[in-house]
Amino acid sequence: MSTPASVIAPAEKRKRKYYLIPTYFAVICYVIFLGFPFLWMFTTSLKSPLELLQLHQTLLPKGLYWQNYQDIIEKRGLINSAKNSLVIATATTVITTIFAVPAGYAIARLKKVFSGAATGWILISQVFPVSLVIIPLFMAVRRVGLLDTIWGLILVYLVASLPFALWMLKGYVASIPMDLEEAGAMDGASSFQILRRIVFPLLLPGIVATALFTFLNSWNEFFFALVLIQSPEHETLPLTLARFMGSEGQVLLGPLAAGAFLATIPSLLVFGIMQRKLASGLLAGAVKG
Amino acid sequence: MSTVTTKKAKSSGKGKMYNRGAWKYAIPAFIPLLLLSVVPLSQAIWTAFTDNVAGFHVKVKFIGLENFHRLLGDKLFWASFKIGIIWAVSVTLLALVLGFGLALLLNQKLRFLGLMRVLSLVPWAMPPVIVAIMWNLLLRPTSGPIQGILEFLHIPGAKTDWLGDFNTAFPTVILIGAWVAMPIITVSILAAIQGIPMDMIEAATIDGANAWQRFRFITVPAVRAITTALVALNIIWNFSSFGLVFVLTAGGPGGKTFVPALFAYNEAFKYGNFGYAASMGVVMALAILLMLGVYLKASKREDTQR
């Protein structure tokens, strides 16, 4: 992709040293601000219940208490919820992408009324508090017979991610020069062939970006899952994690931190690998939006 | 207005010429949307005009604007509404500043860039359930690590209970809100900066533009559009959610952090007043739409001026 454009120009290379001190100071501040809570969560996951009751908590645990990991994996079925979350987030991502790519294309290439309506709908659907839509939504899911199923949740997440995905993809399509499609049409390609052969490859970075958004939002979503899932075997990760909290701020901190750490790793891995694509895709989606 | 319309019509007409069948592709996406977004949302909006309350076999009656009339006089809701606006706007602006700064750093050739990149995503990848709990622990009064560090550095006010004190609770919650909102902003703005063609910067440098001028006249315009979108979305997301605030402070101390989304949630689920709660949702949605309408229009005008 595009090479990072350094803000520092060659002519100023001599001056760089002056920049470096405040720059690295800022880097350190950001590293602490972003990393410290995460590091604290990780070391907390290795502390024993007794240690967690102590007044002064140290960053490094006094002993390695792996029991927390054992507890959450064996007794609370973390593996099963992780599997459910993975299936749900992956399926939501794939289906959202399959639906949103052609629809985003259609909205971008057809009447502007559509794109106006789509943008308006995104705003409206996102701004109305979720807790107030949940009951009608619940009824709708029940009506289609998908209550307490993984598919029901996938459907809801699909609907929740579609507006945003459409907005991003529409913008990305708009940035693809029309001449290319024109040329395709001259060569006698059908409407679908134009979409598949010409538009799709150019859209790929945007698709990756959309997919990542969808994946993470579905992976972390709590409220819909809480209401729509009834059986323990269909539970998702956030639901399992929430069950380590009691009333009045009581928490089973050790196992909760262990579970949260395990739940964070896959997303960080996926993001670490995909970030470049995410960056470029996001740009295209939002700038033209 | 009319010139814009004709321009648009032209371009869409051109598109149609080469891919007339495109409209069909929108259908699969719109069926689930219609079923599970338009229908429930319309029902929720309709509820605002009824006396719907929780209950078995409750008869629901249309009562017109009565809920809204009552809401108008609900001082507690409007106090909460004001908090919500301040919360949404400040979280967004703070996250924007912090995220922009981080994006600028990530764009430089520095050491530890890989680590920074992964770290910049941490708040996004950490399950929301635990984010607030972790911050609560870090900020624990008398024995939390943050207080320990501040005390060690002899920073005045080190003993403050950041989440419990009347003066610091709201700013602290806003800072944590910004922490959570940062990654999406960082990543998007970084992408925009990286999209700036190299030759543009070189040309500017040859023309004698200094670092500040390059930032002001190249970087800022390049990220303007994406910033507008990010600001709009973040204001919406923050205004309509309450999970983070709820675990951090439960609305306290003294109602300082009682955001309207929590207010509406309580009204619906704790007290079972579905109709009244829905009217709060409608008012919140309208207010935000109005605000964003003004904002989006203003930023569009600014765009066309340059």
Next chain:
Amino acid sequence: MKKFKLFAVVASIAMVASLAVTIPARAAGITMTYLTPAYLPGTVAATERIVADWNAANPAATVKIVYGDVNNMQDKLTTAFAGNVAPDIFQHEAASILSFSKQGYLADLTKEMKTLKSTIPTGLWNVGSYKNHLYGVPTMTQTYTIYANVDMFKKAGVAVPVGTNTFTWDDYQALAKKFTTSTNYGVAWGLKSPAAMTMIMGMNFNASFFRGMSSSSGPILSVNKAELEVPSRIHAMIYDDKSVDPASLTMSGAGPVPGFLAGKYAMIFAASYVAADLDIAAKASGFNWTALPLLKGNNNQQGANPQTLSVSAQSKYPKQAAAFIRYMMADKNLSDLALGEALIPSTSGSLKTTLALKKGNAGWTQILDDGASLALAPFTLVPNYQKWKDTVLQPAMQQYIQGKISITELKSRELSGWLAIR
């Protein structure tokens, strides 16, 4: 492109796998669902043991456990009721099931539970009832208790108060003062959300808050000396005696525990569930704690908000569900459940069982003895009381306790807030 294909393949495999998993196994008899917010290891283990025993003995009407989380029980139940998919049996708290009873979502258990009535204190029984019908069977309750560091008492040569109905607010205030030194505070008190606690403790001084419950114009809030007694005593301890650690004022209920274990305070004021944490420390490091007798004003009564078991009106198997509740209420079962959360079991039999198990543990014995002082707080029956408590009393009380407003201001906010909410 390649990556995306791989992605799609993985996803479709995962989807197929999920389909295979979601095909339910058909059982021969009926299956009831039991929604529980249990989360502490002891209670979870007890719940699973009880349900397994029940299922082995009743193959025709088995029970399936569904874990909910306690902070979202209300959302989960509200939507489930609205959508007619409520669990057959569920555990929730009395304060919240009252509205469900009014709304008609719960099955009347009066007849099914009549054998239990004599074993449960009347005060508790009434909390689970609405208009003389039982909708929630009280299982276990918390009290607000003062915990003492026995070693610190011994060192200071102060006798640990014992006996029922003898330990007064004045005694408590004097003790707190006695243990306050230039370096230490006598007591720590997690007062982050003080509204519910001050109302429940107000019963010590006959605070009733509302009158005219049955009048046509609705209940009237009255805030007088009785209602203001508890807050003003707390205030005096904080600002006159300076015997409460100001840092603890913004902590949650269990917040002061680490400081207590570290020997920073001779006493903490907290709910009974804290005993579970104290036990962990006692076992591991020999921390020597006990619970003081319930505080007494004019009396030592506290408003009760017990955990309750209910059957939803939508259940197809109300008889079997009620039978399962009776099974859970058996002495050994209820005792196991209560022990896991350090709560007081409601029936006299299970209380005896628990006492026998905790023989020799002075703190537990004291806590378990306190069950008799639990009563129905009359204000819980007032419509809109919860809303007033959350949106008016909570912020006003927080401000009063943090010294931002006077007691007159507290009173006037409580009153004007009630008028605004109705």
